[in-house]
Amino acid sequence: MKAGADMRIAGKTLCVFVMLMITKLIRTAGNNEVLVTVGNSSVLTCSPKTNITMVTWKINPKAGGSCTLGYRADLNKTDRTNCSDNMNWKFRPDRDPALEIRQVGRAHEGIYTCEVVATEGNFHKTHHLTVQVPPRLTLYCAGHGSPVCEAVAGKPPAQISWVPQNNSTSREEGHVDGTVTVVSMFTASSTNMTYTTCIVSHPAGNQSKSIACGPSNNNGFIVLISIILCFLILITMAVVYYLRFQSDRLCHKTKSPETASPSSPQDDTMEVEPYTTYVQKENVIYNSVSDLTVGQNLPQGLLPAT
Template structure:
């Protein structure tokens, strides 16, 4: 490797670059925060290290390598998952309310028994979404003569379910 450049183009904020030159064994940091570094392991190419990954690090990461064999580049897209904070409680009308707070992407909510309710989504400034669903029995008859209802939260970062009787 003669030279290695990582160019980071975050979804929010200004781009930055880390440039390593083998002839000087120096890394030049251009507009990058301290949580982005090149790490060096003997026998391997320098690797990009991102410490404390969060939503602010989302974006495109392009690596360009110059060597005696030619110039090579590849781009990676970093997406950060934020697991929602699920909760289930009895609402003011005495029916179950399920909430999956501040998740990314938005969680999917479903009910057992099935409900005709629709989920409400509220977006937050940091890119997360809170999803709220109020159970609506409609024509559904409760099973086993109980009014136990289960909320199921589905999310790429994990699934959750809880039951309640209101």
């Protein structure tokens, strides 16, 4: 019985010793949360050790396939699998196995794990990379004269505040790429609006814009619409008048023969003139015969043959 108890105690002691050795050989530096603004560069550190035998970066992005960067000291060789060109060693991997990401994009978001094999043991360090996207600020006057501020496509969602402080209503609109648009409407307390300022707070940087909204803006819009309508009416009237004028000219040029003007008196004279000439010739012949009869003292019944 005593021997069995001693064996159990020895076994527990051995287990504790083994666990301590494992803890000593495999050290975890912990998980680090890394925030990077899109477009910037980021350097992810690893556990720098002397007498490094092998280093491996394992990258698992949220979107797309995984990739690896590796280094072997015995071959003095580096290799990469499925990693983009903007991922590379910051320094020499045998001295400092840090990883550099140039021009971080949304696709780089994910988990980055560095594993180091050295004479001292095995070490690994994990980074959770989160990419921040600064929103695009837009500020305008709504149809009823209230200012509206939008923080478009930000990650994480932005916070909107107003100066002067007043009642406002906000809503969020999520997008497929993980960004969020925040819309806030300022509630005016009076019709005489002064300048209002929209302030957008975001981890990637703060922004602000000012605007003045009120009834005057709506009146100006109505006046502009009225001027445009009057201009269109004038153009329409001018086109109608021009088409009507061209139509009247065409009708005058294509009059029918029945409506033509009557013939002139000169034409009537030309038509009557042949008959008048004939009558005059007959009178001359008759007068000649009469003169001959009288000169010869012949009875009128006995006329010479003609």
